[in-house]
Amino acid sequence: MSMPNPTAGSPDHTLKVFSFNVWGLAFISKDRHARIRAIAEYLASSNYDIVCLQELWVYKDxxxxxxxxxxxxxxxxxFHTGxxxxxxxxxxxxxxIAAQALPYSLSGxxxxxxxxxxxVKKAAANIVILHPVLGEVEIWNTHMHAAGEHPPDTRQAHRIAQSWQLANAIRxxxxxxxxxxxxxxxxxxxxSVPVGILRHHANLSDSFLDVHPNANNYASPHPSAVDALSRYGMTCxxxxxxxxADKNIPDNVQEQGGKRLDYIFYRQPAIARRRPLVWGYRDDVGEEDSGDAQNGELSGDGHLEAGKPIPHSIAxxxxxxxxxxxxxxxxxVPxxxxxYSDHFALFSTFTIDPADKPKPSETGPTASSSSSQGQSSFTPLVPLITQTEPEQVNANTTTFAPYDPFGSPTSARRSSSSLSTVKSSTVRNALNTLRLYTRIxxxxxxxxxxxxxxxIVALIALTIGSAWQPKSWLQPIFTLVGGLxxxxGATFLYTGFVWGRWEEGLLKEVTEEMELELRVVEMEEKVNA
Structure with missing residues (x-):
């Protein structure tokens, strides 16, 4: 049975994405049961396509x-970790079609x-969904290490390492x-450096910033509480x-209307592959099914195909x-x-533009001529490329950045140089923090x-001294102190030697990865200068 292709106005051409820290700590979070129930009822009455929740600690919730x-x-x-x-x-x-938890190597x-x-072992949760227009979409949901924004302490350094680990997985x-x-x-x-790593190393776009370009430029005089939410995205x-009211919030945070800690990032694929033909999982395809696929129609008995990664197929x-x-x-809560929580939620709506529609910021003959080379790919679950297309490489750049079919060679080099400069600055800041914290x-x-x-010395002395203690009633005290x-001794042996060496090794590994990436970026800067 074939399925009709969705039209441009169908729900499959928009994505409504919702992210929320629900503050669901057992025994600690106040009014948890009432709040979780209210959140569930709110979501049931909404029409979101993707919902990601953080701090939903209790499985019954x-x-x-x-x-x-x-x-x-x-x-x-x-997702279960820790x-x-x-x-x-x-x-x-x-x-x-896939799911995994990515525990962060450094998490407190x-x-x-x-x-x-x-x-609890902070982590990034990952699923891969099969979308009728986009094909495979990878969704990441994370809750990173809290606090520690300014001094180079455990929390700040570990959060930098977490963002680096997540950025590499996203790439x-x-x-x-x-x-x-x-x-x-x-x-x-x-x-912050972690957000810089995600934006410039993982090439993620900030959805709120895309719609509100001045969101990161705090207004003067200070915004009202309502403006802080609507214009600057303060979620905490x-x-x-x-x-x-129960928090000790610094004056500067109160003046700017809160903190923007919650984000919905997104990016395009680095290359385009042949997309799944149908929402089926069989390995065999009959003659009738093959004919439907070739005609651009969908059947229920297809399979997943893996195509060649061709940079120009992004067009x-x-x-x-x-x-x-x-x-x-x-x-x-009604x-x-x-x-509903000690955070507010974030909601972003995405539209799926056809390949032959240039970006809003792109006008002129370059955009129109380049975009005309690729046909609209709104036919769902149909291969983006054919096996007869030759593999090509982008001769206009030596970087590993995604090829932009809408940009001219000159603008591509200029854009690549600018992005490399920002990225190198971000990586240097991260390295400075990690090196300083490694010494700490x-x-x-x-x-x-x-x-x-x-x-250990005190325990030995106590053990020896207990043999000559004159009062019998002192023996229980000696035993208790000896146990403590x-x-x-065992605790500090673990935190000083086992965890100390463990953390030092992981920090060195992240530092060396960043140093290598920095050398590559610096070479790109010289080439594109």
Whole structure:
């Protein structure tokens, strides 16, 4: 049975994406049950295509949300990492063809037990969906290490390492010909190094910034609480959020109306591959099915084909473009006096432009002539390229950046040079922070080992001294103190030696990766100068 091709006005030509930190800590988050139920009811009454939730720590809460929105978003995944889980969940109306959790290599220190990041093992959740127009779309949902924005402490350095790890994974997905959506609570403001790495190393676009170009330029005088949300995308520490009253928010954050910590990023594929022909998973294709596929129609008995990565085939690929992005769920829970969470949610709407439609910023003969080379690829699940097309390389650049079929050679070199300069600056800032923190980490490990040695010496002295203690009632005290000294010695041995060496090695690995990337970028700068 063949399926009709969707028209340009069909729902498949828009993507409505929703991201929300629901603050769902068991026993700690206030009014959690009422808030989770209200969030589930809100999502059930909405028409989102993709929903990513963070801090959904309790699996039963995930089940509540899943059951409530099952009719609208039938495909979902809850991700398990660490001792207490990642708190990440993804819901979508499109079929899942792959899913994985990517635990971050560096996610807090075991010495910071109260923060808990080390034990929950912060991660990035990943699924691949099969979209009827775009083909494979890779979705990332993450919640990065919190706080530590200014001094080079554990949280800041680890968040830089996390963004680097995520950026590399995103680049890998784009190299497979997949569209990318990456969202969540990044715990980083727009000017921070982690956001810079994601934008300039992973080549991600900020959907809110695309729609609100001045979002990162804080107004003077300071914006109102409403403007801070609508114009600058502040999702956390807003005066309009009832849970902000319990926080010790710095004056400068209050003056700017909060923090922008939640993002919905996206990017086009680095290359275009042959897309899935149908939403089927059989390995065999009959003659009748092959005929339908050749005629541009869809059958239910097809298979997935892997095509050659041809850079110029990007000209025939549809483009994701953000047309709307706003902070939502800013009101209070119906019938209650509190907000849905200590964060506000972020919602972005994307439209899928045909390949022969130039970007809004592109006008003139170059754009029109280049775009006319590729036909519209809105026929869903039909190969973007044919096997008869020869493989080509982009002779206008020596970089590994995606080929832009709409740009002229001169503008391509100028754009590449500008992007390389920004990227090199971002990588240098990241390296400076990591190198400084590596020295701090080494000193901290040495201090913990000294404490371990002192605890062992004290334990030995206590053991020897207990043989000559004159009072029998002192024996239980000696035993208790000895147990505490033994526990302290074992703990600081782990944090000083095992974790100390572990963290040092991981930091060196990330640093060496960045140094290599910096050398490549610097060579590109010289070539494009």
């Amino acid at each position: 995930y089940e509540i949300v899943r059951e409530e929105i099952l009719q609208n978003l039938p495909f979902s995944r809850f 001792a207490l889980g990642s708190g990440l969940a993804i819901f979508t109306r499109f079929p899942l 220190s075991p010495a910071q037990a109260i923060a808990g990041d080390f034990f 890998s997905g784009a190299a497979k010909g997949r569209y990318i959506l990456a969202m969540g609570d990044f715990n980083s403001q727009p000017w 520490d807003s005066n309009l959020n009832t849970w902000s 025939k690929a549809p483009r994701l473009r953000c047309v709307k992005s706003e902070v939502v769920l800013t009101e209070r 019938g209650q006096a509190f907000s 980490s080494q000193k901290t490990a040495q201090q913990h080992l000294k404490i371990c040695a002192a605890a 000294l033994g526990a302290a």
